Amino acid sequence: xxxxxxxxxxxxxxxxxxxxxxxxxxxxxxxxxxxxxxxxxxxxxxxxxxxxxxxxxxxxxxxxxxxxxxxxxxxxxxxxxxxxxxxxxxxxxxxxxxxxxxxxxxxxxxxxxxxxxxxxxxxxxxxxxxxxxxxxxxxxxxxxxxxxxxxxxxxxxxxxxxxxxxxxxxxxxxxxxxxxxxxxxxxxxxxxxxxxxxxxxxxxxxxxxxxxxxxxxxxxxxxxxxxxxxxxxxxxxxxxxxxxxxxxxxxxxxxxxxxxxxxxxxxxxxxxxxxxxxxxxxxxxxxxxxxxxxxxxxxxxxxxxxxxxxxxxxxxxxxxxxxxxxxxxxxx
Numbered sequence: 001x002x003x004x005x006x007x008x009x010x011x012x013x014x015x016x017x018x019x020x021x022x023x024x025x026x027x028x029x030x031x032x033x034x035x036x037x038x039x040x041x042x043x044x045x046x047x048x049x050x051x052x053x054x055x056x057x058x059x060x061x062x063x064x065x066x067x068x069x070x071x072x073x074x075x076x077x078x079x080x081x082x083x084x085x086x087x088x089x090x091x092x093x094x095x096x097x098x099x100x101x102x103x104x105x106x107x108x109x110x111x112x113x114x115x116x117x118x119x120x121x122x123x124x125x126x127x128x129x130x131x132x133x134x135x136x137x138x139x140x141x142x143x144x145x146x147x148x149x150x151x152x153x154x155x156x157x158x159x160x161x162x163x164x165x166x167x168x169x170x171x172x173x174x175x176x177x178x179x180x181x182x183x184x185x186x187x188x189x190x191x192x193x194x195x196x197x198x199x200x201x202x203x204x205x206x207x208x209x210x211x212x213x214x215x216x217x218x219x220x221x222x223x224x225x226x227x228x229x230x231x232x233x234x235x236x237x238x239x240x241x242x243x244x245x246x247x248x249x250x251x252x253x254x255x256x257x258x259x260x261x262x263x264x265x266x267x268x269x270x271x272x273x274x275x276x277x278x279x280x281x282x283x284x285x286x287x288x289x290x291x292x293x294x295x296x297x298x299x300x301x302x303x304x305x306x307x308x309x310x311x312x313x314x315x316x317x318x319x320x321x322x323x324x325x326x327x328x329x330x331x332x
Contacts, residue, residue, distance in 0.1 A: 039326040046322020052315035056125065064122035073119045075282050079110030089298045103304050107294045113304050116282040120305075123283050124312070127197050128263040134202025136256050139210035144240055144248070146210075147217025158214070164207035170269070173200045177275035193277045197270060201263050209255050216251055220244055250327040257320035261313040268309050284309050 030038070040046060067073045082096050082105050083089065089107045090096030096105040103113040146157035180196055182188060187195055220226065221244070229239050270276040271285025279286065284305045291302035 036326045040322055043322040043325065046319055046326070049315045049318030049322065052311065053319050056121065056312055056315065059118065060122040060125040063118050064126070067119045067122065074112060074115050075119045076280055077111065077115075079105055079112070082110045083108065087297065089294070097300075104300055106290070106301060107298050113287075113301070116287060117284070117304060117308050120282040120284050120287065121308070123194070123277055123281065124264050124267055124285075124309075127194060127201065127267045128260050130198045131202035131205070131263050131267075132256055132259045134198065135206040135259060136209055136252060138203070138206035139208070140213050140245075140248070140252060142206070143210040143213030144217050144244060147214040148221055148236070148240060148244065154214075157210075161207040161210050161214075164204060165211075167204060169200075169204050172204070173266075173270055174273060174275055176200060177270065190277055190281050197267055197276060201266050205259070205263070209252070209259065212251060212255060213248060216248055217244060220247055254320060254324040254327060257316055257323055261316040261320075264309065264312055264316075 040050075063073065067075070079101075082091055082101070084091050090105050090110070092098075096110070097103065101112050101114065103117065105112055106116075142157050142160075146154040177193075177196060177200065180192070182192070184192060185195075226239060226243055229243050234243070267276060268283070268285035268288070271283040272289045273285075274289065276285055277283050287305035288302060288309075291298075291305065295302045
């Protein structure tokens with residue numbers, strides 16, 4: 001029998017319980033939501049875009065309350081004293097910019113540009129948000145149904161998507177918005193025009209997200225958790241709403257953030273062409289349309305609404321790209 005070896009004190013290994021006791025706080029796992037938020041916070045460009053988006057949303061909400069509830073935004077106040085009577089443009093070299101009018105005033109009538117940009121923000125964002133919600137709901141439902149059931153259901157919905165993708169949406173929007181009277185469907189004025197634009201943009205744009213969701217559903221329906229749900233006797237509604245839709249939340253959220261700026265541009269284009277929300281309600285596209293008459297003598301009039309559209313679209317796109325990378329890092 002051999003004697004036990006002497007082991008130096010610094011080489012003695014502690015018991016596992018002693019090691020765990022010395023580690024202090026136990027390591028906590030992170031959920032997928034926490035991991036995605038951690039990735040998103042590391043993307044400074046996306047965070048800047050998200051902050052700008054939050055500011056735009058708050059601004060639009062405040063503008064809606066001040067404009068529609070209290071009516072205190074001076075969008076129709078004429079400042080003729082700030083207009084050159086001979087040239088009909090704002091006095092001064094900077095388009096009438098002053099402490100009282102930080103973005104200057106319009107030619108001819110002298111209306112404050114900041115007030116009109118502020119009041120027009122809620123129109124563009126409201127139409128963009130609600131039309132996006134409409135497109136996402138229709139596209140998600142039809143895309144999931146087509147991808148999950150397959151067969152003739154998939155064929156019918158896929159051909160319907162092809163029809164909507166080939167549809168001349170801009171021409172149809174111009175025709176439909178131009179022929180609808182001032183009073184229809186129990187609505188009139190701005191409410192009718194906003195509802196009409198939401199329907200046109202939302203209903204005829206669902207095919208884009210529908211095709212994406214269909215492709216994702218075709219991949220997910222072959223996964224093990226779907227087979228496990230079937231083996232346990234789950235029916236189609238349970239699999240659709242409890243198994244597939246939670247796994248489709250990430251692409252739906254990402255595509256929604258990228259669809260909103262597209263709808264902002266669409267609404268601005270329709271207002272620019274004169275079939276959007278009608279004056280005197282200010283819109284960014286309508287302001288650009290008015291500025292085309294004066295861009296040679298007062299380019300600042302066109303620059304202000306153009307920058308408002310540019311910053312809004314850029315912020316949503318940057319935030320959407322960062323959100324996509326955070327939710328699906330393998331897509332980089």
